[in-house]
Amino acid sequence: MSETTPSVRSLPPEPAPRRGAAAAAERPVVIRAENLVKRYGDFTAVDGISFEVPAGESFGLLGPNGAGKSTTMRMIGGVSRRTGGRLEIMGLDPEEQGPVVRAHLGVVPQQDNLDEELRVRDNLLIYGRYFGLPRAYLKPKVEQLLDFAQLSDKANSRVDDLSGGMKRRLTIARSLVNEPKILLLDEPTTGLDPQARHVLWDRLFRLKEQGVTLVLTTHHMDEAEQLCDRLIVVDEGRIMAEGSPAELIRRYSTREVVELRFGADRNAAVAQQIGDLGDRVEALPDRVLIYARDGEAVLEAVVARGLSPVTSLVRRSSLEDVFLKLTGRSLAD
Amino acid sequence: MRTSTTPSPRPALPPPGPEELARRGRRFGVWYFAEHQLLAMRSYLSVIVAFSVGHPLLYLVAMGVGLASLVDANGGGDFGGVDYLVFIVPALLATGAFMAASGEFTWPIMDGFKWHRLYYGPLVSPLQPWQIAAGHTLAVAIRLFSQSLVYYLIVAAFGAVPSGFGILSVVTATLAGLAIGTPLMAYAATIREEKAQFVMIQRFGVMPLMLFSGTFFPLTNLPVFLQWIGWLSPLWHASEIGRVFSYGYDEPLWLSIAHVAYLVALAAGGLALAFRTYRQRLVD
Numbered sequence: 001m002s003e004t005t006p007s008v009r010s011l012p013p014e015p016a017p018r019r020g021a022a023a024a025a026e027r028p029v030v031i032r033a034e035n036l037v038k039r040y041g042d043f044t045a046v047d048g049i050s051f052e053v054p055a056g057e058s059f060g061l062l063g064p065n066g067a068g069k070s071t072t073m074r075m076i077g078g079v080s081r082r083t084g085g086r087l088e089i090m091g092l093d094p095e096e097q098g099p100v101v102r103a104h105l106g107v108v109p110q111q112d113n114l115d116e117e118l119r120v121r122d123n124l125l126i127y128g129r130y131f132g133l134p135r136a137y138l139k140p141k142v143e144q145l146l147d148f149a150q151l152s153d154k155a156n157s158r159v160d161d162l163s164g165g166m167k168r169r170l171t172i173a174r175s176l177v178n179e180p181k182i183l184l185l186d187e188p189t190t191g192l193d194p195q196a197r198h199v200l201w202d203r204l205f206r207l208k209e210q211g212v213t214l215v216l217t218t219h220h221m222d223e224a225e226q227l228c229d230r231l232i233v234v235d236e237g238r239i240m241a242e243g244s245p246a247e248l249i250r251r252y253s254t255r256e257v258v259e260l261r262f263g264a265d266r267n268a269a270v271a272q273q274i275g276d277l278g279d280r281v282e283a284l285p286d287r288v289l290i291y292a293r294d295g296e297a298v299l300e301a302v303v304a305r306g307l308s309p310v311t312s313l314v315r316r317s318s319l320e321d322v323f324l325k326l327t328g329r330s331l332a333d
Numbered sequence: 334m335r336t337s338t339t340p341s342p343r344p345a346l347p348p349p350g351p352e353e354l355a356r357r358g359r360r361f362g363v364w365y366f367a368e369h370q371l372l373a374m375r376s377y378l379s380v381i382v383a384f385s386v387g388h389p390l391l392y393l394v395a396m397g398v399g400l401a402s403l404v405d406a407n408g409g410g411d412f413g414g415v416d417y418l419v420f421i422v423p424a425l426l427a428t429g430a431f432m433a434a435s436g437e438f439t440w441p442i443m444d445g446f447k448w449h450r451l452y453y454g455p456l457v458s459p460l461q462p463w464q465i466a467a468g469h470t471l472a473v474a475i476r477l478f479s480q481s482l483v484y485y486l487i488v489a490a491f492g493a494v495p496s497g498f499g500i501l502s503v504v505t506a507t508l509a510g511l512a513i514g515t516p517l518m519a520y521a522a523t524i525r526e527e528k529a530q531f532v533m534i535q536r537f538g539v540m541p542l543m544l545f546s547g548t549f550f551p552l553t554n555l556p557v558f559l560q561w562i563g564w565l566s567p568l569w570h571a572s573e574i575g576r577v578f579s580y581g582y583d584e585p586l587w588l589s590i591a592h593v594a595y596l597v598a599l600a601a602g603g604l605a606l607a608f609r610t611y612r613q614r615l616v617d
């Protein structure tokens with residue numbers, strides 16, 4: 001049961017492994033979920049989810065609020081008891097070996113739970129103590145983490161005084177105190193402004209380059225596209241699709257999308273008239289989407305029919321479109 | 334080779350492996366959590382000192398000196414032949430710990446589960462829920478013991494503790510705090526919305542217990558139909574045993590043992606209950 005357990009004692013000395021599906025196949029599986037089910041009374045929050053994460057991969061759970069992402073993450077950490085299915089982290093069942101499994105993991109929960117009354121540095125120190133790490137290890141480690149989180153100049157500030165993005169970075173730094181090889185990130189950038197998100201993404205890229213396995217949940221398709229090698233699209237506790245962002249877009253969408261706005265009262269009616277253009281037309285309350293290989297050509301055809309949208313835009317397909325195709329609903333909040 | 338472009342100040346040694354970290358967590362997790370709480374207490378140390386030492390000292394001056402002159406002038410026979418001051422010191426000592434505990438085992442618990450969600454940090458470390466409850470209890474026990482010790486040394490310096498065994502009343506005062514505290518902690522862990530429960534507990538639980546626990550006058554001065562409050566109150570038991578230690582208050586040995594046993598039973602029972610409520614709340 002432990003033949004796939006790699007050393008987790010320190011960061012890998014070799015350069016980051018090559019990413020992508022081909023490389024993934026050769027690497028040991030660090031997380032294996034089989035038919036995971038979680039029920040709260042009659043309500044089924046997670047409804048038979050299966051996936052495998054090889055070491056070093058950046059794996060995402062993309063889905064709207066309430067899809068069951070956080071519940072899945074908590075089951076991985078062994079702090080939510082599954083109703084059914086099998087789960088192995090480094091070959092261990094988190095329900096039976098909670099402390100060992102959690103010693104393997106770094107966890108960034110959806111909601112920050114920093115001690116706001118303590119200083120930034122003390123938050124890291126205290127967290128390291130939870131892992132039984134000696135002060136001799138923690139002293140330099142904490143400085144290194146502060147540096148990584150770009151918080152060195154805030155080391156003596158109370159957490160109270162940090163911005164949302166800084167708190168999030170501190171939470172991520174904190175989760176790295178035991179040098180985990182697997183990092184669970186539950187909605188790492190939700191609620192942050194675009195600039196703060198980019199800073200965070202940059203930090204996560206660094207970790208990925210260092211070979212840390214990232215498992216992250218998000219309901220932002222741009223985040224999933226940025227960070228994930230591979231992801232599952234989750235809705236109502238079930239997996240709707242699985243693949244790399246590019247694969248999913250290829251499989252479930254067209255290369256380009258034309259977004260047209262005719263005004264809320266006309267969108268549906270116009271959609272009828274242009275239903276034959278492109279591969280597929282979606283009428284949303286606020287806009288009409290036409291899926292096509294060549295967006296510009298479709299846009300020209302629309303104009304040629306004498307229709308004049310208030311705004312028009314040709315863009316590449318995104319995971320948002322994949323989600324729309326799979327569920328008929330929009331992913332955005 | 335690190336790919337990070339920002340240079341790390343000093344490379345840290347690799348940490349011990351997960352198995353070892355988990356082993357440490359199982360062994361010392363209670364202490365690890367207590368460390369956090371003690372560090373947090375340090376940041377409001379002045380408040381703790383003012384509240385837990387200053388407050389009972391105020392009582393001591395008002396009751397022990399002011400009221401005592403009146404009481405003693407009327408022949409202090411009711412108090413086992415000792416000065417009124419000597420009579421109330423053990424009770425005030427226990428009361429200080431009791432009051433502090435009623436705060437430490439309520440609001441910080443809500444902070445752990447709900448307000449700042451502090452418990453959800455250690456929850457995803459190797460620690461287990463029961464260790465969070467036990468660690469909090471340990472940290473508060475250390476606080477109660479320290480404040481009681483400081484208070485004891487002050488009153489002893491004023492000659493208000495005739496017997497050297499009085500130092501043991503510091504322990505029983507701490508126990509009184511835990512006896513009220515751990516059941517409160519078990520209860521606090523079940524509260525989803527803090528409306529006014531804690532304030533109600535203070536007003537209609539803690540305060541009446543303080544008044545009817547033989548603190549300022551012997552319980553036997555109360556009508557019998559009110560004395561049961563004292564029998565149930567950890568504060569009465571702690572005050573009585575404190576008196577035994579402080580000035581050799583004369584009571585049967587079995588009763589002294591019963592006082593201690595009652596306090597230990599409440600503290601241990603409350604803690605066991607808290608292990609359950611913590612687990613139920615943190616792991617669903």
Ligand SMILES: Nc1ncnc2c1ncn2[C@@H]1O[C@H](COP(=O)(O)OP(=O)(O)O)[C@@H](O)[C@H]1O
Binds near residue numbers: 045070
């Ligand atoms: N403790 C709980 N009791 C009852 N229902 C819950 C509990 N936790 C989560 N749920 C429900 O399970 C569903 C999935 O929740 P969650 O995993 O938090 O979704 P996500 O993280 O994808 O937004 C939601 O409908 C949520 O209301």
Ligand SMILES: [Mg+2]
Binds near residue numbers: 110
């Ligand atoms: Mg969530």
